[in-house]
Amino acid sequence: MSKVAIVGAGVSGLSMANYLEKNNIDYHLYERRTKDDLKGHGFILPKEGIEYLSEIIDIDDLYTKGSFLKKYIHYCHNGNILSEKDLDNVFVISRSTLIEVLSKNIPADKISYRNTLNLTGFSDGKAELEFEDNTKLQADVVIASDGSRSRIRRAIFQDEVMKAVRENEVVNIIENEEIASQIEGNFHKFHHEDGGLTFGVLKLSPTKILWYCQFDTFKYTINENDTPEEIKQFMLNNFGNWNPLVTSIVKESSYENAHIWRVYELEKLNPFHHENIAFLGDAAHPLIPFTSQGVTSALKDSYILTQLLLENNDLQETFEKYEQERKPEIEIHIKNGRILLEQFLLPVSEQPKDSLPISYK
């Protein structure tokens, strides 16, 4: 098998590297960030995601680093319960922990940090990639796993339209043993009765919780460069008089690591490959957070692409099969994500009673 260059060491690039490592296919992983820069918050992983992870990592070790959610409890902002549903093996873990776990099996000589790659063109059907110091990279196969704003994808599909989604998020992870024990292993989500504003909280470990708020960008404004103090003010202004659990979390949190997420989606999916480049994870298909399927989809992309690389010698055929297998499912998640977005904007009284914040195909 020829040399594979993977661009981007998020969940998709790292999981692809793990699958290639497991199957003795040569590769090198190039990542823009430094090794220790493990920003990001948490992931909700449905059962299928756990199954794909168990192929490449020590799953019992992973279980000690996150937690399974027992029930999804949906509330009105004043604390009245709207619905309750048991969850089937839904796991929650911080992004930094998952990245760390996935990095463990990658030999140090197969990953280069602080390496940003750009696509400069094609020659004989092969991508020409360039590092920031203008040195060039030649590879037989390129896996572009450089995230939802993929530079490689945008250099090829110059007419693509990235749309701002009418929902943004503030996400935070805090240490608070008392709240962690109070919320137990449940996924609590509060929705403002008028719609377009939610607060969710989950336990990551006996001492750590993850909380997030989702807001309708037509009604609420926050500046991407806001300071921790300004984010706190935004949270107090909008959640200061909700149910006591929400209000106490918002008041007691440290905001040093709170993060504002702008959410974007592609108006229309591009092909998942071009010449000798295949796109993986968010680089192929940014999924909005409502689906909780970004990580699982990235893991599935890596698994299927690796199987096809092992089975086929013809790269174009491999890439076409990869797209045929993955695109229909991704389109379902995109459709479900848009339905969940519409529901989020509705007043609580008009929302379906039994929906989950997860897209199932």
Ligand SMILES: Cc1cc2nc3c(=O)[nH]c(=O)nc-3n(C[C@H](O)[C@H](O)[C@H](O)COP(=O)(O)OP(=O)(O)OC[C@H]3O[C@@H](n4cnc5c(N)ncnc54)[C@H](O)[C@@H]3O)c2cc1C
């Ligand atoms: C608010 C929010 C909440 C979410 N919640 C969930 C959830 O609960 N569950 C879930 O499954 N998914 C969730 N997602 C989606 C999930 O975060 C992504 O689907 C997933 O992280 C995709 O990983 P990725 O590796 O494709 O991309 P990324 O994580 O973006 O990784 C891309 C990597 O490429 C590197 N890179 C970028 N450009 C270059 C370059 N030119 N050269 C070299 N390296 C480069 C970046 O530094 C980065 O490390 C959420 C997303 C958001 C925004």
